[in-house]
Amino acid sequence: MNMFLHELKAYRKSTIIWTCSLIALVVIFLSMFPAFSKEATAFKEIMKGFPEPVRKALGLSVDSMSSILGFYSYMFLYTTLCGAIQAMNLGTSIISKEVRGKTADFLLTRPVTRGAVMTSKLMAALTCLVITNVIYLASSSIMASFVATEKYSYKLFFMISITLFFVQLMFFSLGIIISVLVPKIKSVLPISLGTVFAFFIIGMFVATTGDDAMRYITPFKYFDTNYILKNSSYEISFIITEIGFIITTITASYFVYYKKDVHFA
Amino acid sequence: MNVIEIKNLTKSYGKARGITDVSFNVEKGEIFGFIGPNGAGKSTTIRTILSLIYPTSGSATIFGKDCIEFGPDIRKEIGYLPSEIFYYDNMKVIDLLKYSASFYKKDCSKRITELAQIMDLDLNKKIDDLSFGNKKKVGIVQGLLHSPKLIILDEPTSGLDPLMQQKFFELLEEENKKGATILLSSHILSEVQRLCTRVAIIKEGKIIKLDKISTLQENNHKKFKIEMKLKIDENYFNFSGVTNLEIKGNIINFLFSGNINFIMKKISEIEIENLWIEEPDLEEIFMHYYEKED
Numbered sequence: 001m002n003m004f005l006h007e008l009k010a011y012r013k014s015t016i017i018w019t020c021s022l023i024a025l026v027v028i029f030l031s032m033f034p035a036f037s038k039e040a041t042a043f044k045e046i047m048k049g050f051p052e053p054v055r056k057a058l059g060l061s062v063d064s065m066s067s068i069l070g071f072y073s074y075m076f077l078y079t080t081l082c083g084a085i086q087a088m089n090l091g092t093s094i095i096s097k098e099v100r101g102k103t104a105d106f107l108l109t110r111p112v113t114r115g116a117v118m119t120s121k122l123m124a125a126l127t128c129l130v131i132t133n134v135i136y137l138a139s140s141s142i143m144a145s146f147v148a149t150e151k152y153s154y155k156l157f158f159m160i161s162i163t164l165f166f167v168q169l170m171f172f173s174l175g176i177i178i179s180v181l182v183p184k185i186k187s188v189l190p191i192s193l194g195t196v197f198a199f200f201i202i203g204m205f206v207a208t209t210g211d212d213a214m215r216y217i218t219p220f221k222y223f224d225t226n227y228i229l230k231n232s233s234y235e236i237s238f239i240i241t242e243i244g245f246i247i248t249t250i251t252a253s254y255f256v257y258y259k260k261d262v263h264f265a
Numbered sequence: 266m267n268v269i270e271i272k273n274l275t276k277s278y279g280k281a282r283g284i285t286d287v288s289f290n291v292e293k294g295e296i297f298g299f300i301g302p303n304g305a306g307k308s309t310t311i312r313t314i315l316s317l318i319y320p321t322s323g324s325a326t327i328f329g330k331d332c333i334e335f336g337p338d339i340r341k342e343i344g345y346l347p348s349e350i351f352y353y354d355n356m357k358v359i360d361l362l363k364y365s366a367s368f369y370k371k372d373c374s375k376r377i378t379e380l381a382q383i384m385d386l387d388l389n390k391k392i393d394d395l396s397f398g399n400k401k402k403v404g405i406v407q408g409l410l411h412s413p414k415l416i417i418l419d420e421p422t423s424g425l426d427p428l429m430q431q432k433f434f435e436l437l438e439e440e441n442k443k444g445a446t447i448l449l450s451s452h453i454l455s456e457v458q459r460l461c462t463r464v465a466i467i468k469e470g471k472i473i474k475l476d477k478i479s480t481l482q483e484n485n486h487k488k489f490k491i492e493m494k495l496k497i498d499e500n501y502f503n504f505s506g507v508t509n510l511e512i513k514g515n516i517i518n519f520l521f522s523g524n525i526n527f528i529m530k531k532i533s534e535i536e537i538e539n540l541w542i543e544e545p546d547l548e549e550i551f552m553h554y555y556e557k558e559d
Contacts (some may be wrong), residue, residue, distance in 0.1 A: 002367035010353070102351040106407070109315055110368040111341040261318035 003107075003117060007124030011090065015128040018086040019135050025082060026140040029075035033068060033147045040066035057204040064229065068148045072140075073160055073225030079136075080167045080220060081200055087129060087168035088192035091175020094121040095257065096185040104262045114258050122176070122250070129172065133165045156229060163223035163234075170219040170242060171196060173249040180256045183263070216241055266293045267329075268415055268446040269314065274323035276309055284309050284470040286323070291448055296441055298461030298478070299450040306470040307450040308348060311419050315345060327415065341369065344413035348420040350400040352392040358403055359388040362410060369411040380406040383432060398424040405433060409440065416440060416447045422456055434460060487525070491517045491532065492539040501535070520545055 036043060043065065047055065064070025095118075098104040107117055140161055141154070175192060179185060203220035215221035215238070222238040269291035277283040284306040291297040301307050312318045314325045316336040325332045327339045353361060359377075366373035381388050384402045392403060401424045408416065416437070422430045437460060441447055451457050457464055458478060466474040493515045502510055506523035515538070521528050532540065 002364065006364055101353060102347075102349050103353055104351075105317065105345075105347045105349075106351045106365070108317055109340060109343065109345040109347075110365070111337045111339075112368065113337050116337075259319070262312070263318065 001120075003112070003120035004124050007094070007121050008127060011124065011128045014086075014089070015132060018082075019132045022079060022082055022086075022132065022136045023139045025079055026075070026136070027143055029078075030072065030140070030143045030147050033071050034149065036071065037066055037068075037149055053208040056207045056210070064226070068144060068150075068152045069156055069160070069229060072144060072157065073229065076160055076164075076225060077220070080164055081196065083132070083136075083164045083168050084171045084196045084199075084219070085192055086132065087170075087172040088175045088196050089188055090125045090128060091172040092179045092185065092192050093188045094125055094176065095179040096182070096188065099184055099262075100186070108262055115254060118254055118257050125172065129165065129168050133162070133168075136164065137161050153232075156232060159228050159232070159234075160223075160225055163225075163228075166223060166242060167219050169246055170222070173246045173253075176253045177249040177256075180253045180260065267291065268293050269297075269325065269327055269448065270329075271310070271314065271325045272323055274310065274313060274325055275321045276313055276318065277321050283321075284313075284467075287467070287470075287472055288323075289465050289472060289475055291446060293446055294441070294444060295463060296437070296447040296449060296461045298457035298464035299448060299467065300452060300454060300457050300464060301467035302452055305467045307452075307467060308419055309470075310467070311417055311448070311450055315340070315343070315417065342414040344408035344411065344416045346404045346408040346416075346418045346421050348423070350397075350404045352400065352403075356392050357388070358386065358390055358392055358395070361392060361403065362388070362406060365407045366410055371411060373410045373412075376410050376412065377406065380409055380436075383436060384429065385432075396424075398426060398429070401425055402429070405436075409436070412440075412443075412445075414445055416445050418447065418449045418451075420451055420453075421449070422451070422453065430456070486520045486522045486545050487528075488541075488543040488545040489517070489519050489521055489528070490541040490543075491537055493517065494536040494538050497535055502531070 047065070065074060098107055108114065137158070141157065144152075144157060171192075174195065178191065178195075182191075185191060199218040200220055203218040206214040206218060206221050215224075219242075222242055223234060227235060267290040269289075271287055271289050274287040275283070275285050277285075287306070287310055299307055299310070309318070313320050314327060314332050316333045319333065328342065330339055332339060353364075356364075358381075362377050362381075363374075366377065377388075380386075384405060386399065386402045386406060390399075392400065395403065401421075405421065408418070418437075422433065425433060434456070437447060437449075447460075449457065449461060461478055463475070463477050465472050496515070499512060502517060502519055506528075507519045507521050509518070509520045511518040
């Protein structure tokens with residue numbers, strides 16, 4: 001418990017900053033909705049002027065944009081981008097920061113197993129992600145109800161919003177496995193930003209091809225908002241893949257961390 | 266009873282440095298010195314018995330328990346001061362010490378204030394703002410606050426001023442009197458000489474000598490300094506048992522180990538102006554072991 005609380009405290013500041021950024025993002029985007037929906041037909045004309053691949057890459061869907069959920073799911077792509085960076089940062093830093101700060105020696109000479117160290121860190125980071133998501137969900141719900149011009153399904157709104165957490169989990173576990181495999185990470189940000197943007201750009205390409213198999217490559221395409229809006233459900237094969245991916249990476253991370261030599265920084 | 270037993274411990278890092286076949290025991294209640302130059306394998310050995318790194322072969326036990334299998338259990342009674350000091354960002358000294366104490370199931374707050382007072386450490390400063398020497402003090406307090414039965418120190422005094430070193434040594438001696446066993450790794454020989462009863466010398470990953478300090482100092486070597494009346498043959502003293510032979514004009518310096526009568530007869534055969542015979546300090550013995558191995 002002491003390690004969990006210590007870790008939680010360590011991530012407090014960054015969690016607050018990331019949560020605020022996400023809130024700012026959703027507030028700014030959604031506040032544009034009233035103006036947008038008023039001029040919906042004009043915007044549709046403009047958008048039709050864009051070549052189709054560009055529209056697909058940007059996630060613009062002409063027909064649904066005038067509804068609050070359609071508009072929200074368009075902006076949500078950027079929310080997940082932001083959230084993915086937060087999760088990847090967390091995942092990559094929880095182990096590597098001990099190496100950088102030379103605190104691994106301190107922590108691992110205490111009477112605790114490495115498994116316990118890892119678990120406390122995982123739980124603390126997960127708690128931060130959950131807190132971020134809860135606050136994000138609350139503030140985006142309030143904002144959406146403010147700007148909505150007509151009735152909308154809160155269930156669908158919730159289903160879309162919560163995929164932020166699912167995407168974050170994937171980047172989080174990816175970050176962890178990287179942080180135990182790479183002997184010394186000098187700086188977390190280049191790694192997390194690089195990885196997240198690489199997957200984001202892959203996601204844009206995948207969108208233009210429309211190839212379903214390709215969607216398995218990038219976490220950004222696991223939860224297709226159009227599919228959720230149409231079917232009120234997630235695609236089960238992607239859920240299974242995600243769970244499989246998370247279990248594999250986390251188990252592997254525990255294993256590697258147990259066997260790892262902890263050297264001088 | 267042995268507190269630490271190291272058996273044929275080997276750790277190889279591919280081609281790079283490591284340790285080969287290191288074996289030694291540290292007995293309960295002793296202060297054991299572990300000396301060797303930088304990169305000889307002192308830290309590697311210590312990190313292996315703390316299971317921070319895993320041995321390629323061989324094993325080590327602490328308190329009679331395997332140091333990997335029972336690692337967490339053993340570490341309850343170990344205080345460790347690493348050679349490089351860690352810090353958590355933005356943490357106050359007292360917060361770090363409290364965090365450290367929270368791992369042990371005892372109340373350490375009194376001991377923390379006591380130790381901080383002895384080491385003259387300001388508990389309310391941020392660790393980031395401390396000088397190297399003061400960070401070292403944090404490390405010392407952290408290593409001792411739970412009154413461990415085994416204290417492992419990896420080059421503990423670097424960065425401490427002489428006064429603090431003195432206080433620190435007194436602190437260690439006090440802990441030792443209370444029953445703590447101490448493993449002290451160092452390349453500063455005077456501090457090993459000052460504190461330790463036995464010493465192991467490590468070089469290029471191998472233990473090359475293990476003995477009582479007193480034996481190392483007294484029985485084996487004498488330091489000779491002879492002032493000659495006349496110049497003699499350079500090789501007059503060049504026989505087995507003599508090392509570190511140095512001739513500077515009329516002055517001859519060397520270390521001798523072996524039958525003292527033999528060397529006295531040798532000296533009596535020549536005309537001398539003056540003669541000094543001294544106990545060599547550890548440094549000289551130590552250099553001697555090193556040079557011999559080259």
